Amino acid sequence: MAQHFLLSAAARTLSLKAIYKAGEEAAHDTFCKMRWPETDGEAVCPDCGCCETYKITTRRKFKCKGCYRQFSVTSGTIFASRKMAFVDLLAAICITVNASKGVSMVQLSRDLDCQYKTAFVLAHKLREAMAREVHTGEVLRGHVEVDGAYFGGHIRPENAKADRKDRRLKEHQTGKRRVVVVMRERLGRTLPVVTMAESEGVALVHSNVDRMATLSADEASHWDLLHAGWSVDRVNHSEIYSDHGKHTNWAESYFSRLRRMVAGQHHHVSPRYLHQYATQAAWLEDNRRKSNGVMAFGLVANAMDAPVSRAWKGYWQRVA
Structure with a gap:
């Protein structure tokens, strides 16, 4: 082997x-x-x-x-x-x-x-x-998988069972839960976007996926709207994860890396900065077949081409 x-x-x-x-x-x-x-x-x-x-x-x-x-x-x-x-x-x-x-x-x-x-x-x-x-601004082409995953907003249950509330209800949630919607070309680019709801991914597909592309998605009802503009393969994950080439395994592979990054390394990620961690996971996925030297010098080149950071220059010196 x-x-x-x-x-x-x-x-x-x-x-x-x-x-x-x-x-x-x-x-x-x-x-x-x-x-x-x-x-x-x-x-x-x-x-x-x-x-x-x-x-x-x-x-x-x-x-x-x-x-x-x-x-x-x-x-x-x-x-x-x-x-x-x-x-x-x-x-x-x-x-x-x-x-x-x-x-x-x-x-x-x-x-x-x-x-x-x-x-x-x-x-x-x-x-x-x-x-x-x-985030180059170029539309995704070929066969694109689209999926969403929830991050953050965990509510720790009360110690006593009698004091516990239904954490599924909106009034008992923290408001910090976010959805990472990913659009990923098979053998190509990965494009993640942080949203409040997975259904917002429909509009993101319209903006970022070429009309000649084909799509794969799960059985969530909001993806039904994609059939009006694209040929879409659907897979019911409650029954099967792959059905004769119909799957979202590339998108799930991305989420696997991001979940392990958030839970295993950082333990907590603020919703304010989740988009940057999602971007890092996408960059690592897209460059995973390159040597670490090529990746490092490529990142140096990106940094040297990037303008002064308006978000991070003098970050700790700002007055809240």
Whole structure:
């Protein structure tokens, strides 16, 4: 029997040992090459686009000969105003892509020897960079599976049986429960969206799936509306999970990873940030057949192409 790709040496092309052995200068050069691939890492002014720059080596900065602006490799990117060393940033990215079900922020802060707050914001910036690859705006094509799953909003029952309430009733719920609706191409992209109800997935399919595509869905009644625009395979999960090629196993595979990420690693995810964890799970699913080196450098490239984060820059300094 052939060895699984993830167990082979080809899947391991980057390690923490190699990152720290190469040192800070090599990590900085990696970020430069990902930021300016057209010039093989030679700095280009982010303001005027001038290629005539020179290095200020004592501070790892550059100065433009055209507009005289000083800038660094992370200026204007999602890592703007960063204080962490480049070797630690690259190590954090390596840890993130190596963790197939995600990594807790306590563990990441211990691995990097930084504050919990630093690890928390850094991880969310990386998820924001992943979103540039997941949420491209392109419609899904081919055969697309659509499904929904509920996350959060757990209500702990009272200790005494006489005090317990019917947690199915709306008045006894917390309002924090959310639905992740996923649309996934077979052998293709994964697109998750967080909604209040699974029935909202019908409108999402209309916006994000090509009219020439075919669909697979379960027997939930709201998916009946999809038959008006697409050829839809339906499978009744109360009776069978796969019926001669009719299944939503690709969507269920995504939910399996996301559930283990939320329950097994993070234990609790706020509904405010659930969309970022859903995006991370989708990115990991779509890149699962790539080596960890390809995944890490791809994530660096996404981060270097992403603008300054309006949600996470100065997150802990804001006044509530």
